[in-house]
Structure formats: C-alpha cells, structure tokens
Amino acid sequence: MNIEVTHLTKRYGDVTAVRDLTFTVQPGVVTGFLGPNGAGKTTTMRMLTGLVTPTSGTATIGGRPYGRLARPSSTVGAVFDANAFHPGHTARDHLRVYAAMAGHPDGRVTGLLDLLGLAGAADRRTRGFSTGMRQRLNLATALLGDPRVLLLDEPSNGLDPEGMSWLRGFLRRLADEGRTVLISSHVLSEVQQLADDVVVIRRGELVAAGPWSQLAGPPTVLVSSPDADRLAAALAATVAGAAGHVEAAGAGRLRVRGLDAPGVADLAAAHRLRVHELVTESTSLEQLFLHLTTDKAATR
Template sequence: MRIEHVSKRFGSVQAVDDLSFTVQPGRVTGFLGPNGAGKTTTLRMLLGLVVPGAGSATIGGLTYRELDRPARVVGAALEAASFHPGRTARDHLRVYAPQVGVPDGRCDEVLALVGLGAAAGRRVGGFSLGMRQRLGLATTLLGDPRVLVLDEPANGLDPEGIAWLRGFLRHLASEGRTVLVSSHVLSEVQQTVDDVVIVADGRLVHSSTLAALATLAGRTVRVASPDVAGLQRLVADSWPGAVEPPDDARPDRVVLRDVDASAVGAAAFAAGLELHELTTQETGLEDVFLQLTNGQAVVA
C-alpha cells in the first residue's frame, strides 16, 4: 500500500498536503494524528471515495477502482457500521455476501473468527457496542482480504474489547496481511502496531517503526549552577554527548539526556560545584506524539 505525494483541498481547507508513506504487509501500521489531521480524507482517497487533487494512492500498484473484485483485496471500515436492529448477525452478513462474491457459509466462518459464533442467531439490536464493533470487523473480513483499512476501530470499546482487538489485529498481521489502523490516540494502539505514520494539519510529521519512535522518548535531567564555567567543565568531562539543545537562553542551566540525576549530583559534589537545580523529567511516547503533532521539534 503506497501513498505518494497526495494532496486534497476542500474549498479553502487544505485537508491533505503532499503526503507520502508506505504500509508493509505482515505488519500493523498505526496512522496517527489529532482529529482533523487528514487521516480519514487520506483513507477515503485510498479507497476511491475521494479523488486526490494531486498524487496517487495505490494498493499493490493499482488504485482501488482498478482492482478486480476489490472487496476480495481490501477490507475497510471507515465509520461506525450501521445495522438493522431486527436482523441477526448472520443475516446482516448474508446481505453483503453476494456483493463480495462469497457463499453464505463464509458468514459463519467470520463470525466465529471474531468471537461471535455463539451469537450468530441473535438480533443485532441487543448487541453491546463491543459486539457491534466485532460484527463490523467480520463484515470487512468476508472476502478474506489481504489488506485491512480500519478507521478508529477501538472507539468506544471497553478495556476487554481493546485487548481483544489488539490480539486480533496482531493475528491478522501474522498471516501476512497488511493492516492499517487510524487513531488520534497513540496510547490506544502502541501495544498493537509495528510501524507509525504521524500526520498533523494534513502533512507527514513522522514515519518510522514504533521502536524508532520510542528512542525519541526518555529521561532528561535539568542542572543549574551559579558557577557557569564549572558546570560547563563538569558536563564536558562527564557527559559531552548527552547535552540537549537548550529550551531557554539561561547560560547557568544545562539539560542532559538519559543521565541519572544521582550521578550528576555525585559528580557535582565531588567537584565542589554548587547546584541550584537538579530535576528529572520523563518523556513518554505520548509526550513525543503530542510534541510532533503540535509542531514542536523532537530531538532523536
């Protein structure tokens, strides 16, 4: 799956701006960004529901409209599925089976796959939100697609439902499928995804493996001393490669990355250096995500 220099404007609003990224098979990719970042518009262009103003969005080198029997190639859920409350779960899927080109027996297969086998004969009107989410996912799987595109699939799920979804998406990726999941909350998907694509204001701000993104998180120690020259010597002798760019113009303060405050305090004591500040700040993945989407620089 490839998005190449895609742009889309709606009137005066630039929804997507020269966006490019690739989604690999056998991996779960998190497509992340705040509400209004352009995620849904990008997915709609990928699925042929919106025509790009520039660039291309392809699956296996073809646009969605060029795919032969696209529901057998791509399973997509871009919004909360609507269900007739009087239909059973099985009958809901039987409505879609002929359109996808699969026999009725496939309906029971996918219901079992998402854990609704025992509820196949129950009316959807009595389903919980989590069960409805599972039924929506079963609908996307009818054609046994190799590509899944899911927009905010964990919305409204309770912790048990989120845990189930994480495991299920990991299972689908382990079968070699390409799985793209959008979300506006990194913490919601960070235990699921292998790769992350982060957008803000329609533009790409970060693309990497989750492990590479995690290297941007960490611990910093802020050290201040009235003896500016002594502080600079201490840092140069002990942690020359750990100095972060200054977050203010104060010459008496240094910010060190991934250094223990206790080690700094001990070294300052041994050097007879008076300290006026020695504080530790933890930066988690969610903090990095917020900094990226708010336009703040993040140092690797």
C-alpha cells in the same frame, strides 16, 4: 502488499483537506495513522478505497488504485462506520448479505462469527448490539474476503478494557500473518501498545512517519544523588562524545541523555559517587504526538 500514498491532495473548494501527502505502509506491521480531529485521516483512507477522488496525487494498494483491483474485497478490508447495519438484520444475515454481494463463500460467515467472538449473538438483531459488538461485526465484514490489507478507522471506539485487549491481540495476529494493517485512532495509549510504525499528519500534511519508538528518540535517565554536582561533571565528560546531555532536574537530581541507567550506575561507582535513585524515562506516544501536532511544535 504495500500501501503507497504519493503527493496526495484533496481540496473541497477553498478548503484543502489533504495536502501533498506521501507515506508508505508496510506488510507485517501494524501502522497507526494519527492526527488531531480534522487532520485529514478519514479523507485519506476514503481516497485509498476510492470513496473520495483525489484532486491530485495517487493512493495505491499493491501498486494499483482500489478501483483497478480485480476483487477489491479480497484484497482490502475496510471499516469506516460502526453503524453500517440494517437494524432488522441479525449478525448472520448481515454477513451473508455482504458475502453474497462480494462473491465470497457462505461458509466464511460461520467461521468469522466464531473468530470474532460473535457466535453466541449470531441470530440477534443488530439494533440491540452494543458499540463493541458492532465493532466486532464490522471487523468480521471486513474479513469476509480474507484480505491482505486492512484499513480500520477508530476500531477501538466503544470497546471496554477486555475488548481493547482482545483487539490488540487480534490485530497483532493479523500483522504477524504478513497482512498490512493501517488503523486510525485517538486512543494513543492503545496505539502505543499495538502499533509498530506511525504516520502522523497535521492539517492534511505529513509531520512524521516511521517506527514510533525511533521517532520518540532514546530514553533519558533521571538520577538522584547527594553528589549531583560532581556526578554531573563526570557524566558530562562521558556523554559529550555521544551527543548526549546532562541537565539539572531539581535539587540533587539530574536528567541524562546519551547513557543508559546501568552506564550511569557504573560511572558513579567508578568515581565513588553516591546514587540514591535511577529511573529510565521513555517518551510516550502521547507526548510524541503532542510535540508533533501542537502549534508551538509545528512552528519550531
């Protein structure tokens, strides 16, 4: 079930929070929704769920606006606020109330408490929950209707390393079941390990969308050689046809684009040139994000 955002705009007086935004989120993958603070991520997600009315454009789930879905909570599970709990309710109370409100069977509650690792805290009042436990309870609430689409705003906030590892595995399993998973997060190292695709916005506008590894481009190879000058000439002749590039990276070191590490090693051997070190350098999601969202990058 696709998420489709088409020419979406939201203005608050003289402030344009989202401007002519268009992107698609596919099922079966985890998509990271990224942008600096104030970029318009939360506003966009709230427009997807009908909590904010667009100034223009459309935001649909499975081809329909959220308000026209027959049973919204059975189609979309959303987590926007990690503190949306009555402090006097237990985790079990909270889930039973939401299940009754949405018409979901009470039997879902026990199953979700087990699934989210909250069975041991089911009868504790939420006022004593840690941030990580609140995140788990939020996810359980979103899953009450067994939805095909999940919209999660900063779901890893407050999680310790074990909790983050659990969340990665949990969301990956949901995507592998064919669900559509859209998460916004500032923890780029976590998104890099989890997300297949990314949507990056800046000041309410789209700057990039697609598989993040493709957006990052092919890796480069850093090579150290006492024969760097002759190796550079041989490499340049080889990678020129592949739109590659060879540049100096310090004394006796070269940075190569357009040829992988085995290819560099084979070429050096063919020319009887010495190689002391080969390192494959991949662009991290953080590097890509900063390149796409800083003022310097945006004005290129």
